[in-house]
Amino acid sequence: RKEVEQDPGPFNVPEGATVAFNCTYSNSASQSFFWYRQDCRKEPKLLMSVYSSGNEDGRFTAQLNRASQYISLLIRDSKLSDSATYLCVVNHDYKLSFGAGTTVTVRA
Amino acid sequence: DTAVSQTPKYLVTQMGNDKSIKCEQNLGHDTMYWYKQDSKKFLKIMFSYNNKELIINETVPNRFSPKSPDKAHLNLHINSLELGDSAVYFCASSSGLAVTDTQYFGPGTRLTVL
Numbered sequence: 001r002k003e004v005e006q007d008p009g010p011f012n013v014p015e016g017a018t019v020a021f022n023c024t025y026s027n028s029a030s031q032s033f034f035w036y037r038q039d040c041r042k043e044p045k046l047l048m049s050v051y052s053s054g055n056e057d058g059r060f061t062a063q064l065n066r067a068s069q070y071i072s073l074l075i076r077d078s079k080l081s082d083s084a085t086y087l088c089v090v091n092h093d094y095k096l097s098f099g100a101g102t103t104v105t106v107r108a
Numbered sequence: 109d110t111a112v113s114q115t116p117k118y119l120v121t122q123m124g125n126d127k128s129i130k131c132e133q134n135l136g137h138d139t140m141y142w143y144k145q146d147s148k149k150f151l152k153i154m155f156s157y158n159n160k161e162l163i164i165n166e167t168v169p170n171r172f173s174p175k176s177p178d179k180a181h182l183n184l185h186i187n188s189l190e191l192g193d194s195a196v197y198f199c200a201s202s203s204g205l206a207v208t209d210t211q212y213f214g215p216g217t218r219l220t221v222l
Contacts, residue, residue, distance in 0.1 A: 032207040043198055043213035044151065087151070091207045095164055098151040 001026050006088050006099035013078050013106055020074040021102045023088030033064055035073050036087040038101065044087055047073075078106045111135050112214035114199050120220045121189055128185045129217045131199030139163075140182035141200040141211065142174060151198065157182055158205055189221045 006023040013019045025033075033050040048055065050062040050071050061074040071088055085101035112133045121127055133140065141164075142154040155174045156164035162174070171187045182199060196216045202209040 041216075043215050045213070046210050049208065049210075085149070094156065094205050094207075095153050096211060097153075100149050 002099075003027060003097040004088050004090050004099035006102050008100060008102060010103040010105055013104070015078055015080060015106055015108055017078050017106075018074065018076050019078055019104055020072060021086070021104075022070050022072045023099050023102075024068075024070045025088075025090045025097070026069070027090070027092050027097075028066075028069060030090045030092045032091040033071050034089040034091070034096075035060075035062055035071075036089050036098075038085045038087055040085075044098075047086070075104070078104075080106050080108060082106050112199060112201055112212050114197075114214040114217050116217060117215065118218050118220075120222065122222055123189055123191060125189050126185070126187045127189060127219075128183055129197055129199075129219075130181070130183045131214055132181050133199075133201040133212070133214075134180065135201055135203075135212065137201040137203050137212075138179060139202045139205055139209070140176065140179075141202075142182065142184050143198040143200060143213075145196045145198060145216070147195070155182075155184075163205065189219075191221050194219055194221045 035047040036044040037047045038044040048057045050064045054063045059076045063072045085103045087101045088099040139158045141156045145151045157176045160176045173185045176182045198216045199214040200211040202211045
């Protein structure tokens with residue numbers, strides 16, 4: 001079983017729509033959680049950390065469910081510039097484990 | 109200006125050759141990493157160094173040898189390149205080993221082995 005599993009998508013949504021997706025992780029002892037964003041042929045960049053209580057950063061909301069071992073990301077009022085691959089990332093024992101990414105395409 | 113830089117950006121070489129990829133960070137970070145992103149897009153940790161000491165060494169063939177001459181540099185040398193080594197290699201750095209420390213990635217080196 002992969003350490004981090006994500007629905008690869010793609011999610012094709014119109015501008016202004018809300019899109020949400022999850023990932024699941026296998027190691028219950030994982031210590032911290034993140035969403036990274038990776039544009040085509042570019043490096044991953046931190047989008048936001050994910051906290052147990054859930055957190056928002058502008059149009060982005062992340063949730064963590066430790067009991068069910070899943071993490072979610074919701075994007076409100078999608079912009080064309082949100083088109084990217086979103087990587088779910090889990091930290092355990094100094095190592096980041098990455099999901100393969102969920103591709104989101106926002107169309108005009 | 110670039111926080112984490114890698115050279116070269118593209119590397120095309122023949123099987124059996126030996127090649128190096130260089131990484132430098134100007135963020136004053138203590139910890140540096142090498143990742144491999146294969147054609148299926150999975151990013152996998154290869155090595156991690158903290159203050160020039162090897163912390164993580166995943167199950168990577170010993171043809172891959174990292175070298176950290178100082179905290180700001182972590183180079184990756186690959187001997188006897190194989191077709192399966194073709195991938196994008198990302199260097200990253202973080203301020204330390206705390207689980208909440210953000211990792212900053214370099215632009216990647218796209219290695220193609222023919």
